[in-house]
Every structure is written in C-alpha cells, then in structure tokens.
Amino acid sequence: MSDEMPEPVERAVEEPGDAAEETYEPAGPAPLGVAAELTGHPAVDARLARLAEVDHLPADGHLEVYEDVHRGLRAELTSLDTHPAPRPYDNRS
Template identity: 65%
Template structure:
C-alpha cells in the first residue's frame, strides 16, 4: 500500500469516477491560464456586506487568469467602501468643551 505523493500524478489505472476533476484530463494539454479552483475556505465575518464581497472571490475560480483582475478589483473596492463607511457613521456626540477662562 503506497500513498501517492502530493503533486505527482499516477498514470497507472487511475480513473476519475465522478468526472469532477480540477486538473487536465488525459489527452488534454496543460494550460496554466485555464480555470483552476483553489477551494479556499471562507469563514463568515458576521457582516453581510463583507461576507458577500468575500464570496465574490469564488467567481475567480471559474475564470481564466486574465479575468481574475476584474474580480479582485471589485472585491477590493467593496471592502474599501465598507471600511470607509465605518468612519462615516455618526457616533455619540463629543463631550462639550469648557469655555476658556476669560482674562480680564
């Protein structure tokens, strides 16, 4: 019983029974620009807007590499806007400042 080494493909009798492989199928040439899902887990942040932007990153999994930039820029813009909105929210009023003593 030998375990396959990571990154090394076996060619002896392997078959992909479910047909859902992320790599090139036998007979297909490797194309580094072809879509290759990374399957990066995304943990919920608790903020629906931020979570939606992070989920948008999954769209890049189905695009060729030249399409990633648009997705990344969109996500970056949305996250930047969310951070900017945190600064724009009105907070509690500032405490009143005492009047300076008059020197008469």
C-alpha cells in the first residue's frame, strides 16, 4: 500500500446559462384515426361518438371523457336489465 494520496480530479463546473438549455414541448393532440362503428342503439352511439373528443384534447383531458363515456355505457347496459312494469291483470274474458 502506498501512503500517497491521489491528486484530486478537477471537474468543470457549468455556470447557469453556459450550456444551451434544452426545451421540451410535448406533442400536441393527434387524432388516432380510429372510426367508431354504429351500433344501431342511438344512446350507445351518442356515447361512443363522444370518444372522438379526445382526438382534440391533450392526454390529461382524456380521463374525464373516458370516465363519462364509461358511466353512460354502464347506465345503458343497466337499463337493459330493468324489467318493464307488469301489466295489470285483465279479467274480462
């Protein structure tokens, strides 16, 4: 072993403004080009058509639209499970 200490390494210290600052701009909204097919059920088609709005929103705006469409589609599916009120019994035979 040696008792000698290694020489300290000099490091260049960058002063603010010395180096060209990199700027990052996120890409703007870009349509995915996915076409929605009509289902024939107007309420469902209206909900699905709303998905096209995300083509014009930044990514952080997508969640609100997706959640709203999901709630609407869930409501439409739930309405299919509800049974119509029973018809009154007609005893005129």
